[in-house]
Amino acid sequence: xxxxxxxxxxxxxxxxxxxxxxxxxxxxxxxxxxxxxxxxxxxxxxxxxxxxxxxxxxxxxxxxxxxxxxxxxxxxxxxxxxxxxxxxxxxxxxxxxxxxxxxxxxxxxxxxxxxxxxxxxxxxxxxxxxxxxxxxxxxxxxxxxxxxxxxxxxxxxxxxxxxxxxxxxxxxxxxxxxxxxxxxxxxxxxxxxxxxxxxxxxxxxxxxxxxxxxxxxxxxxxxxxxxxxxxxxxxxxxxxxxxxxxxxxxxxxxxxxxxxxxxxxxxxxxxxxxxxxxxxxxxxxxxxxxxxxxxxxxxxxxxxxxxxxxxxxxxxxxxxxxxxxxxxxxxxxxxxxxxxxxxxxxxxxxxxxxxxxxxxxxxxxxxx
Amino acid sequence: xxxxxxxxxxxxxxxxxxxxxxxxxxxxxxxxxxxxxxxxxxxxxxxxxxxxxxxxxxxxxxxxxxxxxxxxxxxxxxxxxxxxxxxxxxxxxxxxxxxxxxxxxxxxxxxxxxxxxxxxxxxxxxxxxxxxxxxxxxxxxxxxxxxxxxxxxxxxxxxxxxxxxxxxxxxxxxxxxxxxxxxxxxxxxxxxxxxxxxxxxxxxxxxxxxxxxxxxxxxxxxxxxxxxxxxxxxxxxxxxxxxxxxxxxxxxxxxxxxxxxxxxxxxxxxxxxxxxxxxxxxxxxxxxxxxxxxxxxxxxxxxxxxxxxxxxxxxxxxxxxxxxxxxxxxxxxxxxxxxxxxxxxxxxxxxxxxxxxxxxxxxxxxxxxxxxxxxxxxxxxxxxxxxxxxxxxxxxxx
Numbered sequence: 001x002x003x004x005x006x007x008x009x010x011x012x013x014x015x016x017x018x019x020x021x022x023x024x025x026x027x028x029x030x031x032x033x034x035x036x037x038x039x040x041x042x043x044x045x046x047x048x049x050x051x052x053x054x055x056x057x058x059x060x061x062x063x064x065x066x067x068x069x070x071x072x073x074x075x076x077x078x079x080x081x082x083x084x085x086x087x088x089x090x091x092x093x094x095x096x097x098x099x100x101x102x103x104x105x106x107x108x109x110x111x112x113x114x115x116x117x118x119x120x121x122x123x124x125x126x127x128x129x130x131x132x133x134x135x136x137x138x139x140x141x142x143x144x145x146x147x148x149x150x151x152x153x154x155x156x157x158x159x160x161x162x163x164x165x166x167x168x169x170x171x172x173x174x175x176x177x178x179x180x181x182x183x184x185x186x187x188x189x190x191x192x193x194x195x196x197x198x199x200x201x202x203x204x205x206x207x208x209x210x211x212x213x214x215x216x217x218x219x220x221x222x223x224x225x226x227x228x229x230x231x232x233x234x235x236x237x238x239x240x241x242x243x244x245x246x247x248x249x250x251x252x253x254x255x256x257x258x259x260x261x262x263x264x265x266x267x268x269x270x271x272x273x274x275x276x277x278x279x280x281x282x283x284x285x286x287x288x289x290x291x292x293x294x295x296x297x298x299x300x301x302x303x304x305x306x307x308x309x310x311x312x313x314x315x316x317x318x319x320x321x322x323x324x325x326x327x328x329x330x331x332x333x334x335x336x337x338x339x340x341x342x343x344x345x346x347x348x349x350x351x352x353x354x355x356x357x358x359x360x361x362x363x364x365x366x367x368x
Numbered sequence: 369x370x371x372x373x374x375x376x377x378x379x380x381x382x383x384x385x386x387x388x389x390x391x392x393x394x395x396x397x398x399x400x401x402x403x404x405x406x407x408x409x410x411x412x413x414x415x416x417x418x419x420x421x422x423x424x425x426x427x428x429x430x431x432x433x434x435x436x437x438x439x440x441x442x443x444x445x446x447x448x449x450x451x452x453x454x455x456x457x458x459x460x461x462x463x464x465x466x467x468x469x470x471x472x473x474x475x476x477x478x479x480x481x482x483x484x485x486x487x488x489x490x491x492x493x494x495x496x497x498x499x500x501x502x503x504x505x506x507x508x509x510x511x512x513x514x515x516x517x518x519x520x521x522x523x524x525x526x527x528x529x530x531x532x533x534x535x536x537x538x539x540x541x542x543x544x545x546x547x548x549x550x551x552x553x554x555x556x557x558x559x560x561x562x563x564x565x566x567x568x569x570x571x572x573x574x575x576x577x578x579x580x581x582x583x584x585x586x587x588x589x590x591x592x593x594x595x596x597x598x599x600x601x602x603x604x605x606x607x608x609x610x611x612x613x614x615x616x617x618x619x620x621x622x623x624x625x626x627x628x629x630x631x632x633x634x635x636x637x638x639x640x641x642x643x644x645x646x647x648x649x650x651x652x653x654x655x656x657x658x659x660x661x662x663x664x665x666x667x668x669x670x671x672x673x674x675x676x677x678x679x680x681x682x683x684x685x686x687x688x689x690x691x692x693x694x695x696x697x698x699x700x701x702x703x704x705x706x707x708x709x710x711x712x713x714x715x716x717x718x719x720x721x722x723x724x725x726x727x728x729x730x731x732x733x734x735x736x737x738x739x740x741x742x743x744x745x746x747x748x749x750x751x752x753x754x755x756x757x758x759x760x761x762x763x764x765x766x
Contacts, residue, residue, distance in 0.1 A: 031491035194398040208747035210704040220732040225412045305508035335518025343507045350506035
């Protein structure tokens with residue numbers, strides 16, 4: 001058969017796609033220059049960033065002084081930030097007044113904390129069962145290491161400070177408030193009238209007042225409530241209050257999870273003949289806690305940030321150390337440097353926690 | 369065969385039946401809980417009475433009528449160090465309300481702006497807003513307060529070299545100074561005109577909605593309202609012969625006199641609380657808008673509703689249902705966080721009755737009970753409002 005002459009038989013060469021529809025050009029067009037108003041916005045933002053970022057970098061890095069004996073020396077050397085204050089006082093920011101010769105104990109407790117946390121936070125770790133055993137024993141280990149016992153000399157809790165204190169209050173508060181919060185949430189959903197009323201009253205009272213006032217109660221009133229002559233460690237009082245405070249908020253978060261459970265789950269467990277606690281432990285709580293993970297972690301982050309309030313009743317957390325440093329005449333007036341340093345520490349911890357919760361949420365997402 | 373729970377037919381009563389029967393068991397648990405609670409309360413009250421006796425302190429609220437003998441530098445009502453403790457508490461309460469209300473206004477504006485900009489399709493803008501949110505809310509609010517206080521006190525210049533970004537506004541390390549309006553005789557005309565306008569607009573909006581429901585005709589309610597709200601006070605101002613003049617701050621000696629003075633304590637607290645809460649509000653706003661399914665927008669478009677009207681009539685009402693409850697609890701958080709005022713020496717409720725009055729009189733029980741009661745009343749009022757609102761906007765399904 002003769003080939004039709006009016007048809008082009010050679011395949012035309014493949015042309016590259018238009019420049020604006022691939023690669024960087026496309027990304028720029030879609031994300032920065034998609035319309036006239038967008039172009040204007042982009043340039044305004046770039047201009048603002050150019051106004052702010054270079055001077056900030058100059059101040060924080062290029063003109064900064066890292067080693068100096070006093071503020072005056074810093075300001076003689078350069079006009080940037082005087083990080084020397086943080087460098088000089090670094091040990092205090094980390095340990096507070098913890099005795100120098102015993103600091104290895106705090107370091108060891110910190111390293112072991114990660115060993116104890118690993119099996120809780122990551123379920124695919126090898127030998128998880130054995131490690132969980134260690135996690136359960138960890139509070140005792142940490143207590144002995146930090147405070148003393150078994151031949152280790154005693155360290156008074158009043159000497160705890162800095163990031164050490166933040167981590168002690170934060171971790172203790174978090175691990176103690178979760179079980180209490182679960183119990184309160186169950187109590188609030190309970191069929192038993194008196195239990196329910198008590199739980200509601202407790203939760204609403206705690207959530208209705210600022211944490212500071214509760215800490216004041218701890219520092220001024222708790223001594224009235226105890227039998228005459230009892231003296232009560234300030235750190236323990238703070239731990240109790242922080243735990244109760246956080247538990248009330250957690251209870252509300254978990255209650256949301258419990259309410260989101262379809263009634264069919266309760267009914268199914270009941271028709272299998274499971275008693276109350278088994279229903280909760282095996283059927284309801286695993287699902288309810290899973291859907292409340294974002295809220296639970298948010299409460300933990302809030303608790304961790306709230307540990308800073310202890311300076312108001314006189315404990316020396318990083319902010320307290322910062323304030324003490326700033327009241328020293330050699331370093332007066334460097335509040336920006338000190339507070340930015342402490343802010344970086346909190347940002348890393350809290351941002352890490354929120355990233356972890358996002359990751360966990362994705363891992364546990366078994367829906368469709 | 370009917371089986372009574374726990375009690376087998378024909379068997380006699382055994383003591384263990386109390387525990388196996390669901391109803392009697394729940395009764396036992398509740399009574400036990402009540403007994404434990406009452407015993408604990410009794411023990412605490414007993415201890416307290418004994419402790420108070422041992423210390424020999426007087427009790428009672430009589431001290432509220434005694435002179436407070438301390439100064440409060442920022443106050444909304446008259447107060448001297450000879451005023452009573454009750455008056456000091458009132459000044460503190462008003463200061464709490466002041467910082468809470470102004471903070472809520474600023475945080476809401478900033479939060480809505482950031483939340484909407486975070487959804488912008490401009491990559492740079494949305495990333496910038498994400499950075500703002502993450503850096504702000506992952507740092508304790510107390511740190512924000514101290515940081516801003518430090519910046520005002522240590523970084524800004526002395527009053528003599530105060531920065532004047534706009535004419536009449538002075539920024540210095542002693543505080544910010546701005547002109548204060550002085551209201552003369554006929555000045556009441558201006559707020560009165562505004563109130564009359566608002567009432568009129570409310571009636572007009574109701575009328576417009578009725579007309580729309582009956583005939584489908586739409587009045588431009590929003591633009592008319594905006595124009596009227598701006599125009600009414602301006603017209604009233606000139607009609608009554610410009611009864612408002614400005615008192616300009618002026619440098620006298622080492623500090624400014626006249627005008628409105630914003631103390632560094634107030635500014636740091638207000639600004640830090642606002643930007644901290646705004647980060648949370650921004651997330652609430654974003655999730656509220658995202659929560660309205662895209663099908664709603666598409667349905668509105670296919671009905672031929674214009675984009676602007678779609679936003680106002682379809683998206684925003686549904687987004688608000690998601691936004692408002694957590695928004696109000698953020699307002700509550702801001703109010704409670706304002707108790708951190710004590711860290712910078714702003715004299716709020718906690719700092720006056722909860723701290724200085726307490727330290728001066730030693731009446732810990734009384735002062736703390738007043739403090740806790742006031743905060744509880746504020747919280748319970750706001751949550752009562754929230755429950756009412758939730759009931760009102762609840763989605764009624766079939």
